[in-house]
Amino acid sequence: MKPVILILGGGTGGLMTAHFLHKKLGSSCRIIVFEKEEKNVFAPSLLWLMVGKRKTKDVYRSTKRVAKKGVELVSGNIEKINPELKSIQVNGKEYKGDYIVISLGADQKVVNNLSGKGFDFFTLNGADLFYDALQHFNGGKIAVLISSLPFKCPAAPYEAAMLIENAIRRKGMHDKTEIAVYTPESMPMSVAGKELAGAVEQMLEKKGIKYFPEHQFTEADFKTLTFTNGNSYSFDLLAYTPKHICPEIIANSLLVGKSGWIEANRNTMETNFSNVYAIGDITFIPLELGKPLPKAGVFAHYQAEVVANNIAEKIKGGTNMKTFNGSGQCFLEMGDGKAGYAGGNFYGSPLPLVKMKKPGYWWHWTKVMFEKYWFFKYF
Numbered sequence: 001m002k003p004v005i006l007i008l009g010g011g012t013g014g015l016m017t018a019h020f021l022h023k024k025l026g027s028s029c030r031i032i033v034f035e036k037e038e039k040n041v042f043a044p045s046l047l048w049l050m051v052g053k054r055k056t057k058d059v060y061r062s063t064k065r066v067a068k069k070g071v072e073l074v075s076g077n078i079e080k081i082n083p084e085l086k087s088i089q090v091n092g093k094e095y096k097g098d099y100i101v102i103s104l105g106a107d108q109k110v111v112n113n114l115s116g117k118g119f120d121f122f123t124l125n126g127a128d129l130f131y132d133a134l135q136h137f138n139g140g141k142i143a144v145l146i147s148s149l150p151f152k153c154p155a156a157p158y159e160a161a162m163l164i165e166n167a168i169r170r171k172g173m174h175d176k177t178e179i180a181v182y183t184p185e186s187m188p189m190s191v192a193g194k195e196l197a198g199a200v201e202q203m204l205e206k207k208g209i210k211y212f213p214e215h216q217f218t219e220a221d222f223k224t225l226t227f228t229n230g231n232s233y234s235f236d237l238l239a240y241t242p243k244h245i246c247p248e249i250i251a252n253s254l255l256v257g258k259s260g261w262i263e264a265n266r267n268t269m270e271t272n273f274s275n276v277y278a279i280g281d282i283t284f285i286p287l288e289l290g291k292p293l294p295k296a297g298v299f300a301h302y303q304a305e306v307v308a309n310n311i312a313e314k315i316k317g318g319t320n321m322k323t324f325n326g327s328g329q330c331f332l333e334m335g336d337g338k339a340g341y342a343g344g345n346f347y348g349s350p351l352p353l354v355k356m357k358k359p360g361y362w363w364h365w366t367k368v369m370f371e372k373y374w375f376f377k378y379f
């Protein structure tokens, strides 16, 4: 009998795991991906969608296309997981595997009265509707709100603010518009260090975007945001990040750690259960500086490569095991066709070693090329 590998979630991490496993093992194993959503969204493009740089249909592909020769797809909601037996239940049916890779991401919830007050730009619908509202916007105050921590892609809200500023300038409304970013963080992308945070703060300042760190949002009342420090902000247009939580089936299972997420081994991504791995946003990996590894697709991607390699080695009886070393990179869209690029080693000791390259047109076009490559290569 062929070994069976169950991949839970067909987002970034799940898709990459299936890809690398198939590349290594071909048809010598059964690879099954389980996914509940019909659309597979390329999340970085949501930022372009919210300012009209992409059409809705450009930023996703049908999940059905995850299934290809050697990779099976089961569409449906995973209802239960038993890591001891390496079994799951989907649509009432049980599936048993020899290996499990959990890449279920973070569930997103709109909380504290935000619903209906603005747009959750971390979703396809929210980014789409924000662009509709932006088209009808005639000046006033725009708030970009990080509603809670943690959130995925630490750069995304800052990119959103800069792209919105660019769109406002193109519409000739710069003089009658104020853009403000509110966040509970002490500085932008804080895990990457003070140098990068300072560079991002400077970018915001140059564009006239107001920045309010250490503002923990409490409530949205009609068109006013209030914060725990007693401050408030009245807005005309609002884009916000949702609350990120661990999916219930994991939160209610033996897999969850004290952090409320899966605390996998930071090098092998194996959980406390043998041959059960967890990668991407669902994991909590503490770093030396006391904060966790950020939730980002680039980490899900590299972790998938490591996990796929090690499962393949186990199946083939090989010993060429790999480890995830904490490396990661990200683009920072700035508007005007320019982007920055930062990368380094987040497992750096005592602090992550992350450097930023000089922003320019090149990084923007590299990000665009990556988007094209992603859809071409994997769908």
Ligand SMILES: Cc1cc2nc3c(=O)[nH]c(=O)nc-3n(C[C@H](O)[C@H](O)[C@H](O)COP(=O)(O)OP(=O)(O)OC[C@H]3O[C@@H](n4cnc5c(N)ncnc54)[C@H](O)[C@@H]3O)c2cc1C
Pocket (backbone or CB within 6 Å): 008, 009, 010, 011, 012, 013, 014, 034, 035, 036, 037, 043, 044, 045, 046, 047, 076, 077, 078, 079, 103, 104, 105, 106, 121, 122, 123, 152, 153, 156, 247, 249, 279, 280, 281, 282, 295, 296, 297, 298, 299, 300, 330, 331
């Ligand atoms: C606006 C935005 C911009 C971003 N830009 C970047 C960027 O430039 N670079 C970067 O590195 N990262 C970026 N990210 C973050 C990146 O998208 C995530 O970190 C990445 O997708 C995480 O991968 P994952 O596999 O852990 O989770 P996901 O990609 O979220 O996949 C999880 C999958 O599991 C499925 N699932 C969950 N529960 C169930 C269930 N019970 N049954 C069946 N299926 C289920 C979900 O539907 C989902 O498809 C961005 C995110 C956003 C929102």
